[in-house]
Amino acid sequence: xxxxxxxxxxxxxxxxxxxxxxxxxxxxxxxxxxxxxxxxxxxxxxxxxxxxxxxxxxxxxxxxxxxxxxxxxxxxxxxxxxxxxxxxxxxxxxxxxxxxxxxxxxxxxxx
Amino acid sequence: xxxxxxxxxxxxxxxxxxxxxxxxxxxxxxxxxxxxxxxxxxxxxxxxxxxxxxxxxxxxxxxxxxxxxxxxxxxxxxxxxxxxxxxxxxxxxxxxxxxxxxxxxxxxxxxxxxx
Numbered sequence: 434x435x436x437x438x439x440x441x442x443x444x445x446x447x448x449x450x451x452x453x454x455x456x457x458x459x460x461x462x463x464x465x466x467x468x469x470x471x472x473x474x475x476x477x478x479x480x481x482x483x484x485x486x487x488x489x490x491x492x493x494x495x496x497x498x499x500x501x502x503x504x505x506x507x508x509x510x511x512x513x514x515x516x517x518x519x520x521x522x523x524x525x526x527x528x529x530x531x532x533x534x535x536x537x538x539x540x541x542x543x544x
Numbered sequence: 545x546x547x548x549x550x551x552x553x554x555x556x557x558x559x560x561x562x563x564x565x566x567x568x569x570x571x572x573x574x575x576x577x578x579x580x581x582x583x584x585x586x587x588x589x590x591x592x593x594x595x596x597x598x599x600x601x602x603x604x605x606x607x608x609x610x611x612x613x614x615x616x617x618x619x620x621x622x623x624x625x626x627x628x629x630x631x632x633x634x635x636x637x638x639x640x641x642x643x644x645x646x647x648x649x650x651x652x653x654x655x656x657x658x659x
Contacts, residue, residue, distance in 0.1 A: 465645045476635055476650035477587065520587065524645060531600065532577075532648065536586040 434459055437535035439521050445541045450511045454538045456504040456521030463533075466497055468506050469520040471537065477520055480506075511542045546570070548651035550636050556657045562624040565654045568617055569638030577637040577648060578611055578621050587635070593619065594641065626658045 466483035483495040521535035549568040613619040
């Protein structure tokens with residue numbers, strides 16, 4: 434079983450739509466959680482951290498459910514520029530936190 | 545400000561040849577990471593350094609892979625001999641460790657093709 438699992442998509446949505454991505458992680462000792470964004474043929478970049486209480490950054494909302502080992506990302510009012518692959522990332526406790534990446538969910542926003 | 549710099553950006557080589565990938569981290573960062581990304585396996589951590597010292601190389605696939613960091617501003621990832629299954633995008637990332645999580649900044653990657 435993969436440590437971090439995501440639906441690969443693609444999710445094809447029209448501009449203005451709301452779209453949600455889910456991610457599950459296998460290690461209950463996972464300590465920190467993030468969403469990264471990767472544009473086609475580019476490097477990954479941090480989109481947002483995910484906090485236990487849930488957090489919002491503009492049109493983006495991230496939620497964490499430790500009991501179910503589940504993370505989500507909600508994008509409201511999708512823009513063409515949101516088209517990218519979204520990577521779910523966790524770290525394990527102990528020493529410096531190494532990033533464990535999911536395979537990513539591809540989003541395509543069309544006019 | 546200059547970000548993480550990687551060279552070359554693209555490398556095409558033949559099976560059996562030695563390949564050397566280079567990385568210059570962001571000035572002042574004390575952690576450096578090497579990742580490999582493929583369609584099949586996604587993004588995988590190969591090795592990381594703290595203050596130029598290798599800390600965890602458990603992700604290095606086999607003895608054909610080696611990495612060095614001779615100083616704070618330069619690291620290399622070497623594959624010798626290369627094989628077609630090594631074809632991937634190799635990313636270098638750096639961060640300033642401040643306890644807990646600190647954002648890793650990725651370079652643009654080196655796209656390696658082994659024929």
